[in-house]
Amino acid sequence: MYQFTYRFERRDETKNFTASQMMEQVRSMVPEKFQNVSLFTISEDVTLLVSKKGKPTLMCKAVKEQREQDLSHDHEKQRLIDPTKPWWFLLGLTSRDGKVLADMQHKFKQICKYVEIVDGVMRQTKFDNEIHIADMGAGKGYLTFALYEYLTTHYDKKIVMEGVEIRPELVVKINDIIEKCKDTRQCVSTIHFVQNSIEEYKPSNLDVLIALHACDTATDDAILY
Numbered sequence: 290m291y292q293f294t295y296r297f298e299r300r301d302e303t304k305n306f307t308a309s310q311m312m313e314q315v316r317s318m319v320p321e322k323f324q325n326v327s328l329f330t331i332s333e334d335v336t337l338l339v340s341k342k343g344k345p346t347l348m349c350k351a352v353k354e355q356r357e358q359d360l361s362h363d364h365e366k367q368r369l370i371d372p373t374k375p376w377w378f379l380l381g382l383t384s385r386d387g388k389v390l391a392d393m394q395h396k397f398k399q400i401c402k403y404v405e406i407v408d409g410v411m412r413q414t415k416f417d418n419e420i421h422i423a424d425m426g427a428g429k430g431y432l433t434f435a436l437y438e439y440l441t442t443h444y445d446k447k448i449v450m451e452g453v454e455i456r457p458e459l460v461v462k463i464n465d466i467i468e469k470c471k472d473t474r475q476c477v478s479t480i481h482f483v484q485n486s487i488e489e490y491k492p493s494n495l496d497v498l499i500a501l502h503a504c505d506t507a508t509d510d511a512i513l514y
Contacts, residue, residue, distance in 0.1 A: 331356045369404045369439055372397065376434050379466045400435045403501065407436055408443075416496060419447045425487050425500040425510075427452030430463045432501060437480045452482040453490050460484040
């Protein structure tokens, strides 16, 4: 693929094209939109100049300095959370080899964005050596695991995470996943789920309360709590 970056006053726009599409794009822009085109290669620099009358001039200049060639195909994606962690497979977001499933790509991006937002808030707050966090109405545990993974990786503090969920079958399922991850020697010793309603949940210690919901009144209940 060939990457085109279109630069505007207030934004950049990037598009990828195949070889044939790339040639079509160049033909559509030269000389109608651009009369000066530069091509930089490892061995030479090529410049195409088109006069106002439409006469083209091609200039080639050999490169004296040594230019390195990057043969890598795709750059490693910089992600806030690691999809190869075993809990993401057990939660149904990735394949066994740590690849995000096609129908879960959007969900995974949402989870990463969520972690970014929460981290931005927490960075402005001073905590003791232990941070006690409760995720109200934790559901399937996507956000709970994501934040726990990120904080235990990037914060030099002990993270104690508790997912609060009223549905007993989900609590049993997630705690079972936590136990399985312990068997893989992953650091999940300070995360667990409890069955409780938001109104009746009474933690002994709490520094951060998380509640992210798009339905009913769960977020309002957590704020009221």
